Amino acid sequence: MKTKIVIIDDHQLFREGVKRILDFERDFEVVAEGDDGQEALQLVEQYAPDVVIMDINMPSVNGIEATKQLVEANDETKVIILSIHDDETYVTHALQTGARGYLLKEMDADALVQAVKVVAEGGSYLHPKVTHSLVKEYRRLASQGQASTYSMQEVEIRRPLHLLTRRECEVLQLLADGKSNRGIGEALYISEKTVKNHVSNILQKMNVNDRTQAVVVAIKNGWVEVR
Numbered sequence: 453m454k455t456k457i458v459i460i461d462d463h464q465l466f467r468e469g470v471k472r473i474l475d476f477e478r479d480f481e482v483v484a485e486g487d488d489g490q491e492a493l494q495l496v497e498q499y500a501p502d503v504v505i506m507d508i509n510m511p512s513v514n515g516i517e518a519t520k521q522l523v524e525a526n527d528e529t530k531v532i533i534l535s536i537h538d539d540e541t542y543v544t545h546a547l548q549t550g551a552r553g554y555l556l557k558e559m560d561a562d563a564l565v566q567a568v569k570v571v572a573e574g575g576s577y578l579h580p581k582v583t584h585s586l587v588k589e590y591r592r593l594a595s596q597g598q599a600s601t602y603s604m605q606e607v608e609i610r611r612p613l614h615l616l617t618r619r620e621c622e623v624l625q626l627l628a629d630g631k632s633n634r635g636i637g638e639a640l641y642i643s644e645k646t647v648k649n650h651v652s653n654i655l656q657k658m659n660v661n662d663r664t665q666a667v668v669v670a671i672k673n674g675w676v677e678v679r
Contacts, residue, residue, distance in 0.1 A: 454481040455572045458495050460515070461507040461534065462487040466557070470505065470534075473561045480568065489513025489521075496522055496529065502572050508535045508542065516549055523550030530571050538581045553577040563632075575661040580632040583667055612675045615657050621675070623650045628667045628676040 457480055461467040467485055474480045484495045490513045492506060504522065508515040515533055522529045532553035533546045543554050552571045555563065556579045567577040612621065619640075626636045633647045640647075651663065660666045670676045 454479055455503060455568065456481055456483045456499065456501040457503050457505060457568065458482075458484045458486070458492070458499060458501040459505045460486045460489070460492040460495075460510070460518070461505075462510045463507070470564065473564055474568065477565055480565075487511075489515060489518030492518045493521060502530065503568050504529065504531045505568070506531055506533055508533060508537065508546070516545055519546065519551050520549040530574075532567055532571055532577070538579070543578070543582050554582050555579050556581060570662055576664055577662060578664050580630045580635070583627070583630050583664060612670075612673070616654060620650055620654050620657075623647065624654055624666065624670055625676045627651070627654075627663055628670060 457474060459467050459470055459474075459482060461470070464487070467487075471482050471485065474482055483499045483501055486492055486495050488510045489506070492504065492515075493513070495501075496504060506515040506518060510518075513521075515535075519531045519533065522531060527550065529550070530553075531551045532555060533551045534555050534557055535542060535546075536557050537543075538556055546554055553567050553576055555567055555577070559567075559579060563579065570577040612624075616624065622640060623636055626639055631639065633644045633651070636642075636647045637644045654666055655662065658666050658669055660669060667676070
């Protein structure tokens with residue numbers, strides 16, 4: 453079964469570029485395209501896609517409001533937000549309304565394909581810069597006593613050596629720093645393939661579905677520095 457995708461973006465050239473990337477994947481099928489949130493609601497009802505890729509800034513109904521309405525109608529709707537904004541306010545608002553993913557428009561093709569695969573399988577996917585923004589927001593809330601019962605400044609950093617290898621701890625820290633696989637590879641002088649293997653091992657050992665969950669768990673347990 454192919455993953456059915458609907459693309460919603462009011463910039464036709466960008467939308468065509470996204471479609472072209474997705475069309476290269478045998479397991480993907482772009483079943484419809486639209487240019488505003490109102491059309492997104494109609495197309496989702498008509499085509500019942502597995503994943504909706506949606507811009508934030510659009511005329512009529514914007515992407516955030518459309519996502520909210522889609523999820524309220526069916527909480528199984530899987531939306532990936534595409535945006536030029538990496539500010540944590542946009543990110544948290546999108547996730548609060550039910551988006552399963554958040555990508556910046558500066559992403560590369562591999563990130564787009566990976567995001568669709570992860571979200572289609574029930575996971576969540578955030579652009580590395582977005583992950584870093586959320587970490588900063590978590591730190592701000594924690595310092596105000598809103599994210600947990602303790603202040604982040606009081607957390608003792610305890611490397612999870614009972615669970616992960618030293619190299620995996622280094623990779624986990626760089627994930628929390630918002631590094632991409634390429635950035636982690638450059639920082640540790642290892643290949644992207646090796647980084648992917650480390651990330652896969654980390655997710656399995658931590659019993660989480662994706663990088664974002666791994667970072668959140670690591671922060672809560674004091675396994676990484678929030679910097």
